[in-house]
Amino acid sequence: MPTQTERTAPLNRGALGVPELRVPHRRSTVVRPRLRAGVFGLAGLALLGLVWELYKTVGPADGVVLGGVTVLPRTTDLAMPHLAVMFERLFEPVTGAASALPLWQAVLAGSLFTLGIAAVGWLVGVTVGLALALLMQRLRLAESAILPWIILSQTVPLIAIAPLVRRWGAQLQFGEFTWESWMSVALIASYLAFFPVSIGALRGLGSPDANHVDLMRCYAVGWWKILWRLRLPASVGYLLPALRLAAVSAVVGSVVAEVSIGLRGGIGRLIVEYAGAAGGDPGKPWAPIFGSILVGLVAAGFVGLIGLFLRRFRRGEVST
Amino acid sequence: MSTSMTNDVPAVRVQGVTRIFAARKGSGVTALDDVSLTVAPGEFVSLIGPSGCGKSTLLRLVADLDVPTSGSIEVFGKPARQARIDQDYGIAFQQAGLLPWRTVAGNIELPLELHGVGKAARRARAAELIALVGLADFASHYPDQLSGGMQQRVAIARSLAESPSLLLMDEPFGALDEMTRERMQNELVRICAETQAAVVFVTHSIPEAVFLSNRVVVMSPRPGRIRSIVSVGLGEMSGRGEDLREDEGFFHALSQVRELLHGDEAGINPTGVRGVETR
Ligand SMILES: Nc1ncnc2c1ncn2[C@@H]1O[C@H](COP(=O)(O)OP(=O)(O)OP(=O)(O)O)[C@@H](O)[C@H]1O
Numbered sequence: 001m002p003t004q005t006e007r008t009a010p011l012n013r014g015a016l017g018v019p020e021l022r023v024p025h026r027r028s029t030v031v032r033p034r035l036r037a038g039v040f041g042l043a044g045l046a047l048l049g050l051v052w053e054l055y056k057t058v059g060p061a062d063g064v065v066l067g068g069v070t071v072l073p074r075t076t077d078l079a080m081p082h083l084a085v086m087f088e089r090l091f092e093p094v095t096g097a098a099s100a101l102p103l104w105q106a107v108l109a110g111s112l113f114t115l116g117i118a119a120v121g122w123l124v125g126v127t128v129g130l131a132l133a134l135l136m137q138r139l140r141l142a143e144s145a146i147l148p149w150i151i152l153s154q155t156v157p158l159i160a161i162a163p164l165v166r167r168w169g170a171q172l173q174f175g176e177f178t179w180e181s182w183m184s185v186a187l188i189a190s191y192l193a194f195f196p197v198s199i200g201a202l203r204g205l206g207s208p209d210a211n212h213v214d215l216m217r218c219y220a221v222g223w224w225k226i227l228w229r230l231r232l233p234a235s236v237g238y239l240l241p242a243l244r245l246a247a248v249s250a251v252v253g254s255v256v257a258e259v260s261i262g263l264r265g266g267i268g269r270l271i272v273e274y275a276g277a278a279g280g281d282p283g284k285p286w287a288p289i290f291g292s293i294l295v296g297l298v299a300a301g302f303v304g305l306i307g308l309f310l311r312r313f314r315r316g317e318v319s320t
Numbered sequence: 321m322s323t324s325m326t327n328d329v330p331a332v333r334v335q336g337v338t339r340i341f342a343a344r345k346g347s348g349v350t351a352l353d354d355v356s357l358t359v360a361p362g363e364f365v366s367l368i369g370p371s372g373c374g375k376s377t378l379l380r381l382v383a384d385l386d387v388p389t390s391g392s393i394e395v396f397g398k399p400a401r402q403a404r405i406d407q408d409y410g411i412a413f414q415q416a417g418l419l420p421w422r423t424v425a426g427n428i429e430l431p432l433e434l435h436g437v438g439k440a441a442r443r444a445r446a447a448e449l450i451a452l453v454g455l456a457d458f459a460s461h462y463p464d465q466l467s468g469g470m471q472q473r474v475a476i477a478r479s480l481a482e483s484p485s486l487l488l489m490d491e492p493f494g495a496l497d498e499m500t501r502e503r504m505q506n507e508l509v510r511i512c513a514e515t516q517a518a519v520v521f522v523t524h525s526i527p528e529a530v531f532l533s534n535r536v537v538v539m540s541p542r543p544g545r546i547r548s549i550v551s552v553g554l555g556e557m558s559g560r561g562e563d564l565r566e567d568e569g570f571f572h573a574l575s576q577v578r579e580l581l582h583g584d585e586a587g588i589n590p591t592g593v594r595g596v597e598t599r
Pocket residue numbers: 341342349350351369370371372373374375376377378544
C-alpha cells in the first residue's frame with residue numbers, strides 16, 4: 001500500500017520533533033564505570049597494604065594502649081608480619097617434612113574443597129529461597145505465615161545449629177545413601193544462603209508496576225505466564241544482589257561450619273590448624289585467610305557472571 | 321480478535337453502573353453514580369471531565385480491571401469479563417507501560433506471544449504495526465532509548481496488535497507536548513479509519529476530544545455522572561485532516577463542550593442535565 005508509507009513517512013523521527021537517539025554513549029558509559037571501579041578497588045587494596053606497613057614501622061612495639069585497653073595492635077614481627085613475609089611463606093613447604101607440599105598448594109586445595117561445599121550450599125539455598133518466595137508471592141496467607149519464621153531463622157547462631165545438624169545427619173540413612181559430614185556443612189551454608197534470596201526474590205516478584213500487572217490481566221493470562229513474562233524478569237534487579245549476598249554467606253557459612261563440625265580438608269580447618277603455628281611461623285596463618293578471601297571473590301565473581309548474562313533485564317537500572 | 325460486526329450489537333453498553341470505593345471509615349467514595357452509555361461499533365467516543373470524575377474508573381470497568389458495585393457492562397453483547405477473556409479489546413494507559421527488557425518489536429509482540437501466535441506471524445504483525453506508527457528504524461531499540469512520544473506510539477501499536485474491534489485509551493497523549501500530541505492525534509484518526517475499531521478515549525483536552533470524536537461525553541464529579549453528551553458530527557474518520565481544526569463545526573463543538581464543562585462553576589444543577597444528549 002503505497003499511500004500508507006507515504007502517510008507514515010513524514011512521521012519518522014525528525015518530523016515528530018523526537019530527540020536524537022540516545023544510544024551511542026551506552027557502551028562507553030557501561031564499560032567506563034566498571035573499569036574505574038576496578039582501578040579504585042586495586043587502589044584501595046594498595047592503600048590497605050600501605051597503612052599496614054606504615055603502622056608497622058612507626059607504631060610502638062607494644063601497640064597503642066589507652067587506659068589499659070589495647071586500641072591498636074602490637075607491631076612485632078609476630079603480631080604483624082611484613083606483607084612480604086606472608087607472601088614468601090606461600091611458596092615454602094607447609095611443614096618441614098620432606099614430602100610436604102608448598103603452602104599455596106595446600107591452601108588452594110582447601111579453597112577448592114570449601115568452594116565446592118559452598119557451591120552446593122548456595123544451590124540448595126537459592127532453590128529453597130526461590131521456592132519460598134514463589135509460595136509467598138502466590139499466597140498472601142503463606143507470606144504472613146512464613147515470613148516471620150524466615151527472619152527469625154537468621155537470629156539462631158550458627159554455632160548452635162552446627163552440632164544439631166551433625167547429630168541429626170548422622171542418624172540419616174536410607175539404603176545406599178549415608179549422610180556425610182560435608183553435607184552437614186553444605187546444609188549450614190544453605191541455611192545462611194536461602195535468607196537473602198527469599199527476601200530479595202519476594203521483593204522482586206512484587207516489584208512490577210500496577211500498570212504492568214493490569215496489562216497482564218487485560219491479556220487474561222494465568223499466574224505462571226505472568227510469573228515467567230513479567231515477575232521473574234522484573235525481579236532480576238533485586239535477585240542479583242541477593243544471589244551475591246547468598247554466595248558470600250555460603251562461603252562464610254561453610255568456613256565456620258567446617259570449624260564447628262570439625263570437617264577436614266577445607267579452609268576452615270586450615271585456619272584453625274595454622275593458627276596454632278603462629279608462634280614460630282607468623283606468615284603461615286595468613287595463607288588460609290587469603291584462601292578464604294579468594295573463595296569469596298570467586299563466588300561473588302560467579303554471580304557477577306550470571307548478572308552479565310541477565311543484563312538485558314537490568315535496563316533502566318542505575319549502574320552500580 | 322476482529323469479530324463480525326453486526327450493527328445492532330453495540331461495542332460497549334454500560335447500563336446504570338455505580339462504583340463505590342469502600343473507605344475504612346465513612347460511606348466511601350462514589351466514583352460513578354448510575355452511569356449509562358452506549359458506544360456503537362466503529363464509533364469514537366471521548367470521556368472528558370474534571371479530575372476525579374471517574375473517567376479512568378469507567379474505562380477500567382469496561383476493561384474488567386474492576387467490577388461495578390451495581391449495574392451491568394456488556395462488550396459486544398458479552399459480559400465485560402468474557403470480553404476480556406476473549407481479547408475483544410486493546411488497551412493503552414496514560415503511562416506507556418512498556419516492558420523495559422523488551423525491544424520495541426518485542427513489546428508489540430507481547431500480547432501475540434502470550435496468546436500463542438507463531439513466531440513468523442508475530443514478526444510480520446509487529447513489523448506491520450511498527451510501520452503504522454512510524455517507528456520502522458527503531459524496531460530493535462529498547463524503551464529507555466526512546467522519547468516519551470515514541471514509547472507512547474509503541475504502546476498504541478501494542479494495543480492494536482490483535483486487531484481489536486474496541487480500543488480503550490486512558491489519556492494516552494497526556495504526557496506529550498502540544499506538537500507531538502497533534503501529530504499523534506492525526507495518526508490515531510488515520511489508524512481508526514484503517515482499522516474500523518470503536519474507541520473509548522479518556523482525555524483532559526477539549527480540542528483533542530472534539531477533534532477525535534464522534535461523540536464527547538462530558539462528566540461531572542462527586543459523584544461521577546454523565547452531565548451531557550455532545551455529538552460532534554465532523555464527518556467520517558477517513559475524511560479528517562489537519563484542516564478540520566480550522567473548521568467552523570469544530571469551533572462550535574469546542575465551545576459547546578467548554579460551556580458544559582464550566583457549567584460546574586456557573587452553578588448549573590448537574591442532575592438537571594444528566595443523560596441529556598445535546599444534538
Ligand atoms: N482504587 C481506588 N480506591 C479508592 N478510591 C478510588 C480508587 N480509584 C479511584 N478512586 C476514586 O474514584 C474517583 C474517580 O477516580 P478516577 O481515577 O476514575 O478519576 P479520573 O476521572 O480518571 O481522574 P483523572 O482525570 O485525574 O485521571 C476519585 O475520587 C478517586 O479518589
